[in-house]
Amino acid sequence: MRLPDSFQKLVDLLADLPSIGPRQAIRLVFYLIHQGQNNIQNLSRATDDLKKIKICERCFFIHQNPGALCDICGNSGRRQDIIAVIEKETDLMSLENTGRFNGCYFILGEISKSGVLDDRQKLRLQGLKSFIEKNLPSPSTNAQGSASGQAEEIILGFNPTSVGNFNASLIEKELKPLAKKISRLGRGLPTGGEIEFADDETLGSALERRG
């Protein structure tokens, strides 16, 4: 059946969003209509306000600061020479919520299943390299100030899956010359997990990394 244009337009836009299907989009729009004009206006304004969000030019996380850096990169209390390379903003948020990391991040963007970096990712990686080379201290700084810098540690924060392992080895090759140490997130039993139900791979890692 033909539906009002304003209705159909929003349904189409919502159904294009990831994880929202056409039926859910229809239900959402009816819900909004029932919520009334004020709530519609609030949602419309909040969506429009998203245009104020800026992307950190160093780590590519979001921020709303006057400068070019996000809260983390702009925080002088955080170590700039320890960098966690991750795929997604939500990975950053999860790591940050632990409260146990005092370094900085670098968001590469989600790597395609083929493991080939797209142009944007290559550009970002190039940016990271030149940041490290130009802004971080060189191991031989005392002798010659002109040598290129190195990170103290680069943590490859990729998922502990076969795809994640493959991506990590890919990125490790690129960044190896730029860091004294390259690490990955520790493997083992997840807190609250049960030995009985852990898979062999996880339990094997837990044994190897016991301590």
Add this chain to the structure above:
Amino acid sequence: MRLPDSFQKLVDLLADLPSIGPRQAIRLVFYLIHQGQNNIQNLSRATDDLKKIKICERCFFIHQNPGALCDICGNSGRRQDIIAVIEKETDLMSLENTGRFNGCYFILGEISKSGVLDDRQKLRLQGLKSFIEKNLPSPSTNAQGSASGQAEEIILGFNPTSVGNFNASLIEKELKPLAKKISRLGRGLPTGGEIEFADDETLGSALERRG
């Protein structure tokens, strides 16, 4: 961690929508940010345009017509004296998409589990009653023009569940004096279904209503 206000505001609004959780809301907002300013603007405008949607004063479906009636109620080719009473707009859309109904609809709103009509539903039902009484022909019109009108048929389009059955009996009591015939949607095997896997209740109905 603290996130930019514009980000958090939209996440909160989206997470308040039905069937969208806080994690999905976060992912959606990051997706929008990645989509860029133009797409954000499109979505914001489309949301705002929802304010143009009007509710039909007779059946309570949505429309964008200059008058007060929706496309269906305003269509003189449709029978106004055959009325399908349904709970939701999406039920109307499903019935309408069959292309097999030439009557009108009446959206009551979703009935709570307790089966008690809320004030808005009572008001709507009252409106339906007076529409039928005043606008539809009376069975005794030929004798006396002043007698109150009656619908030819009222179809109670509630789900074939125990809750739906209960609601139907509730509404039937209210509307019985106003219709020559009260019916419900037919029960039986769904097209494409298999007898082997049909539940007893469905198969029983299919036997009873064979033909």
